Amino acid sequence: MSEFSVDPFGRALMAYFKGERASCLVRRDDGLVDEDDLTWYFSEYEDWPEFEKRFLGRVRGRVLDVGCGPGRFILWLQERGFTVTGIDVSPLAVEVARLRGARDCRVMDARDLRFPPSSFEAVLMMGNNFGIAGGVEETEKMLRDLHRITTEDGIIIATSRDPLETENPRHLAYHERNRRRGRPPGLVTIRFEFRGEVGPWFDLLLATPEEMEEIARAAGWHLEEVYRDRSRRWRGLYSALLVKRG
Numbered sequence: 001m002s003e004f005s006v007d008p009f010g011r012a013l014m015a016y017f018k019g020e021r022a023s024c025l026v027r028r029d030d031g032l033v034d035e036d037d038l039t040w041y042f043s044e045y046e047d048w049p050e051f052e053k054r055f056l057g058r059v060r061g062r063v064l065d066v067g068c069g070p071g072r073f074i075l076w077l078q079e080r081g082f083t084v085t086g087i088d089v090s091p092l093a094v095e096v097a098r099l100r101g102a103r104d105c106r107v108m109d110a111r112d113l114r115f116p117p118s119s120f121e122a123v124l125m126m127g128n129n130f131g132i133a134g135g136v137e138e139t140e141k142m143l144r145d146l147h148r149i150t151t152e153d154g155i156i157i158a159t160s161r162d163p164l165e166t167e168n169p170r171h172l173a174y175h176e177r178n179r180r181r182g183r184p185p186g187l188v189t190i191r192f193e194f195r196g197e198v199g200p201w202f203d204l205l206l207a208t209p210e211e212m213e214e215i216a217r218a219a220g221w222h223l224e225e226v227y228r229d230r231s232r233r234w235r236g237l238y239s240a241l242l243v244k245r246g
Contacts, residue, residue, distance in 0.1 A: 008194035010092025012038060013070050015194075017096045022194075029189040029201065030174055036192075041069050045076055051229040051239045052126060055157045058241060061121025064149070066110050067129035071097030078103065085120070087113075110142055115149040123156045130158040130240075131205030135187055136215060139205055143219030147244065156221065156242040161186070162228075163206045165236035184211060209238060216242050 012024035016038040024036040045053070059082065065073050068086030070093055077084045078101070087108040088094050097105040108114065111133050123146055125132070133142040146156060163175060163186030175185035186206030192199040207215065213223040221242040228238040 006197060006199055007090050007092050008197040008199045009192040010090035010094075010096070011197060012036075012192075012194040013041060013090075013096050014092045016042065017070065017099065025193040027191050027193055028174070030170075030177070032170055032174075041072060043072060049229055049231070049234050049237070051227050051234060051237055052159065054227040054239050055225075055241045058155060058157065059122045059124075061151070062119065063122045063124065064115075064120040064146075065124045065126075066146075067125065067127065067132050068097055068102070068105060069093050069127070071100050071102040071105060073124055073126060074102045074105065075100060111138060113142070113145045113149055117148055118151045119149045121151050121154055123150060123154070125156060125158040128160055128204065128206060130160045130212060131186075131207055133205075134203035135205060136184060136211075138203075139207075140215050140219045143216060143221060147220045150244070152244065154244055157239065158212070158242060159237065159239045160209075160212060161206045162208050162236045162238060164208055186211075209240065212240055217245070220245055 009024055012022050015022035023038055026034045026036050059077065063077055063082050063084045065084060065086040068074055068088050071086055074084045074086045074097060084104065086097055086102055086105040087110065089107070089109050091107050094105045094107050131139060133139045166172065178185050178187055184205065186208065188204050188206060189201055190204060191201045209226045216223050222245045223240055224243050225241045226238055
C-alpha cells in the first residue's frame with residue numbers, strides 16, 4: 001500500500017465539494033474524538049476570523065501555501081494577482097483545490113520541501129499548520145528548509161493554538177501525560193477517519209507563542225508579532241508573523 005493510498009481527509013473534502021453532507025472525524029490517541037466541520041475549509045474571506053486576516057496584507061511576491069487543503073487561501077490570493085503554489089500531503093485535497101481553480105497545487109510533504117533556494121517571498125502556514133511537521137525537531141527542520149527556499153526578505157504567516165488556554169480536564173490530563181513523557185504539552189497524536197476509512201497516526205504540534213518563538217529562532221527566523229484572538233469562539237487561536245533574522 002502506497003503512502004497516500006489511504007486519504008480519509010481528502011475523501012471527506014471531495015465528498016463535501018461534490019455537495020454531500022460530509023464531516024471528518026479527528027481521533028486523538030487518548031480516545032478523544034472531534035468532528036471536523038468541513039464548511040470551514042471552503043469558507044470565503046468575509047467569514048474568516050480576524051486572526052487569519054491580520055497579516056495577509058504583508059504578503060508579497062511568490063507565495064507558498066503549506067498544507068493548502070482545498071485552497072481557500074490560494075484562490076483568494078490568485079484573485080489579487082499573486083503567484084501561489086499550494087502543497088498538501090493529501091492527493092484528494094490537492095485535486096479538490098485544482099478543481100476549484102488553484103493553478104499550481106502539488107502533492108508534497110512539508111517535511112520534504114523540494115524547491116530551489118529563494119523560490120518564494122512569503123509562506124502561509126494556516127489552520128495550525130505551523131506544527132504540521134510533528135515534534136519540535138521536525139518543526140525546526142521544516143523552518144530551516146523554508147529559510148532556504150525563501151528570499152532574503154522572506155516572511156512566514158503562521159497560525160497555531162495555544163494549548164495552555166483551556167480548562168478542559170481532558171486536555172489538561174493530556175498535557176500532563178505529555179510532560180511525563182518529555183513531550184511539549186501541545187504535541188498531539190491524531191488521525192483522520194471518514195466513512196470507515198482510517199488514516200495513519202501523525203503528530204501535530206500546537207505551540208504556545210513562546211514555543212513558536214524559540215523554535216523559529218533556532219531555525220533563523222524572528223517572531224516579529226503575535227495576534228491573539230480573544231473571542232470566545234476562537235479562544236486560544238493566534239497568528240504570528242515571522243521574518244528572517246538579520
